[in-house]
Amino acid sequence: MSTNGSELVRPVDGNGAVGEPLPDRFDNPGLPPHRPRLTDTQPAAARRATRQVVALFTLSILGTIGFVVAYALVPAGNTIASVRLSNLLLGLGLFLAMFGIGAAAIHWAKTLMSDRDVAEDRHPQRSSPQDREAAVAVLREGAEDSGIARRGVLKGAVVSALVLAPLTIAVPLIGEVGGDWRVSTLRHTLWERGKRLTRDPSGTPIKAEDVTVGSVFHVIPDGLREGESADHWIEEKAKAVVLMVRLDPADLKEADDRKDWSYEGIVAYSKICTHVGCPVALYEQQTHHLLCPCHQSTFDIADGARVIFGPANRPLPQLPITVDDEGYLVAQSDFTEPIGPSYWERLK
Numbered sequence: 001m002s003t004n005g006s007e008l009v010r011p012v013d014g015n016g017a018v019g020e021p022l023p024d025r026f027d028n029p030g031l032p033p034h035r036p037r038l039t040d041t042q043p044a045a046a047r048r049a050t051r052q053v054v055a056l057f058t059l060s061i062l063g064t065i066g067f068v069v070a071y072a073l074v075p076a077g078n079t080i081a082s083v084r085l086s087n088l089l090l091g092l093g094l095f096l097a098m099f100g101i102g103a104a105a106i107h108w109a110k111t112l113m114s115d116r117d118v119a120e121d122r123h124p125q126r127s128s129p130q131d132r133e134a135a136v137a138v139l140r141e142g143a144e145d146s147g148i149a150r151r152g153v154l155k156g157a158v159v160s161a162l163v164l165a166p167l168t169i170a171v172p173l174i175g176e177v178g179g180d181w182r183v184s185t186l187r188h189t190l191w192e193r194g195k196r197l198t199r200d201p202s203g204t205p206i207k208a209e210d211v212t213v214g215s216v217f218h219v220i221p222d223g224l225r226e227g228e229s230a231d232h233w234i235e236e237k238a239k240a241v242v243l244m245v246r247l248d249p250a251d252l253k254e255a256d257d258r259k260d261w262s263y264e265g266i267v268a269y270s271k272i273c274t275h276v277g278c279p280v281a282l283y284e285q286q287t288h289h290l291l292c293p294c295h296q297s298t299f300d301i302a303d304g305a306r307v308i309f310g311p312a313n314r315p316l317p318q319l320p321i322t323v324d325d326e327g328y329l330v331a332q333s334d335f336t337e338p339i340g341p342s343y344w345e346r347l348k
Contacts, residue, residue: 031117039111049111050154056104057157063096064164068171094168101161108154114142187338189221189240191319196222197244197268197329200237206244207327211266214285217244219268221331239339242319243281244268244329245301247288253303261320263329268319269305272340273297275312290316314342 038045070089076082127135196205200218211217219242224233249265261267269290273280278294288302297310305316317339320332 031119034116037111037115040115046112049107053104053108053112054153054157056100056107057154057161058100060097060100060104060161061157061164063093063098063100064161064167065093067093067097067168069093071171097161097165097168101165104158104161189334189339190224190236191221191240191242191331191334193331193333194324195331196324197242197321197331198222198224200241205328208263208266208323208329209327211244211246211329213246213248213265215246216283218242218271218281219244239272241271241279242268243271243283243290244321245283245288247302251288251302255304258304258318258320260322261318261332263322266321266329267301268321269299269301269316270319270335270339272316273312274307274314274316274341275310277340280316 039049040046067090070086070093074082074086074089076086197217197219198205198221200220203220203222203224205222206217206219220237221240224237224240244266245268246264246266252262252265252267254262271279271281273292273294275292275295275297278292280290280292280297280299282291282293283289283301284291288300289308290299290301290305292298292310292312295311297312298308299305299312299316300308305318307313307315317335317337319335321329322332324330
């Protein structure tokens with residue numbers, strides 16, 4: 001487009017004379033003509049759409065009931081198979097509960113509610129009393145137009161779905177059906193004073209003299225064996241696993257109240273990431289960095305396992321260690337703070 005002085009003129013495109021001025025404004029074309037839907041003209045189609053909406057709300061209700069039943073009767077347990085089954089059933093129930101409501105609302109709006117375009121002029125933010133009364137009247141008209149007052153089954157379905165759907169969130173939070181989330185078990189592990197550090201998974205005790213500078217050991221408490229009770233073994237190991245590293249003592253930066261938690265450069269930290277609980281086990285010897293493979297949280301083993309990168313916001317809990325009379329590495333106590341991710345009941 002070219003200009004002639006301050007006047008807009010039409011470009012040379014074969015559709016008009018060169019220099020022909022363009023209008024200052026265009027007329028409002030208005031709204032397109034309304035095209036009625038089948039549900040607007042055929043009562044049978046409207047009844048069919050009503051049944052479909054009710055069916056979707058019923059699907060949501062069944063999904064909520066299924067979620068609660070699965071939560072109560074199919075606990076996660078401590079085996080991979082039970083966790084998978086529980087997650088599958090809970091996820092399916094939650095999906096149906098939320099999808100049913102969403103799909104029903106969309107289908108209801110597209111087939112049964114009014115689809116006429118409405119244009120309204122802008123007005124000051126605070127409406128006049130007359131406008132407020134008009135707005136209330138419009139809302140009432142919309143409720144009437146939705147047909148919910150005339151369709152009792154539809155009203156019952158939507159109310160039931162909306163009332164039951166929050167149970168998919170409330171039941172796990174309350175935790176009274178089928179047991180609680182047992183977050184208190186994260187406060188304590190099998191580590192205790194005098195408990196030897198052993199190799200994972202063999203259970204062989206470790207002497208301090210066997211740990212060379214730069215070496216890494218995956219450690220479990222002495223006495224933790226696979227066999228007698230698989231569920232107990234998996235649960236306790238998941239909480240107590242430790243990564244032990246020997247550094248040059250000159251590279252360690254230790255807080256005054258933790259100087260006796262290491263032994264000649266040997267430090268031990270929980271392997272459970274403080275972000276979402278993934279196993280942290282990728283150690284870089286030159287930088288003393290420990291990486292979580294799930295979300296790349298990075299901890300500095302030489303500096304109290306503080307977070308130097310990633311979404312984790314707390315250092316890894318440190319296990320205080322020393323040696324016994326035979327030279328074997330032992331724990332001084334359990335972890336002094338809960339291991340793993342943060343949760344609402346912990347103080348830090």
